[in-house]
Amino acid sequence: GAVVSQHPSWVICKSGTSVKIECRSLDFQATTMFWYRQFPKQSLMLMATSNEGSKATYEQGVEKDKFLINHASLTLSTLTVTSAHPEDSSFYICSARLAGANNEQFFGPGTRLTVL
Amino acid sequence: SQKIEQNSEALNIQEGKTATLTCNYTNYSPAYLQWYRQDPGRGPVFLLLIRENEKEKRKERLKVTFDTTLKQSLFHITASQPADSATYLCALLINQAGTALIFGKGTTLSVSS
Numbered sequence: 001g002a003v004v005s006q007h008p009s010w011v012i013c014k015s016g017t018s019v020k021i022e023c024r025s026l027d028f029q030a031t032t033m034f035w036y037r038q039f040p041k042q043s044l045m046l047m048a049t050s051n052e053g054s055k056a057t058y059e060q061g062v063e064k065d066k067f068l069i070n071h072a073s074l075t076l077s078t079l080t081v082t083s084a085h086p087e088d089s090s091f092y093i094c095s096a097r098l099a100g101a102n103n104e105q106f107f108g109p110g111t112r113l114t115v116l
Numbered sequence: 117s118q119k120i121e122q123n124s125e126a127l128n129i130q131e132g133k134t135a136t137l138t139c140n141y142t143n144y145s146p147a148y149l150q151w152y153r154q155d156p157g158r159g160p161v162f163l164l165l166i167r168e169n170e171k172e173k174r175k176e177r178l179k180v181t182f183d184t185t186l187k188q189s190l191f192h193i194t195a196s197q198p199a200d201s202a203t204y205l206c207a208l209l210i211n212q213a214g215t216a217l218i219f220g221k222g223t224t225l226s227v228s229s
Binding site: 004006034041042043044045046091093095104105106107108109110112 | 120125152157158159160161162165205217218219220221222
């Protein structure tokens with residue numbers, strides 16, 4: 001089946017630094033990838049939709065200058081959390097959409113970000 | 117406002133019984149409804165998809181129903197096993213153009229032996 005990887009799986013950083021998270025579709029091409037954030041015991045909340053070769057579409061309330069998304073190829077999207085603060089600590093999950101009848105999405109394993 | 121609700125945060129059942137999880141939504145007209153399994157510290161794993169014109173879908177010990185009049189989906193696991201213990205999420209796909217999924221908070225199922 002389709003596999004999506006994320007790197008790193010966890011990261012701890014100091015407040016004010018920037019952190020980059022990679023999302024890769026390993027065995028298929030994904031024109032669309034999605035970035036979600038999940039706080040403990042909460043649902044996955046969509047942050048942005050990333051389309052290859054164009055600007056990401058951000059959900060209401062998500063700062064595009066703080067969460068930079070780059071989707072430079074059909075197999076890679078990156079999320080950079082700039083000037084991270086403790087309230088940005090969360091579980092970040094990407095998914096990649098497999099074009100077809102069901103538009104099925106495959107999720108990465110997630111990245112646990114802790115900002116000290 | 118638009119909402120997705122899963123009936124309870126936690127459900128505890130005995131091994132061998134049928135687990136039934138509920139997903140209700142308001143103010144959406146979803147094209148699809150999907151169910152995912154999520155283990156602690158992991159991303160969701162796709163289980164089943166059911167379209168708006170389908171009433172029921174089965175896969176091995178899993179069964180999903182979809183009632184667009186009641187705006188409700190039921191997710192059943194028959195002959196449950198301790199390995200089925202996880203959080204189960206329902207998600208709506210609002211249109212077929214590729215809009216991302218809208219997730220419920222999930223129900224954490226614990227199956228005891």
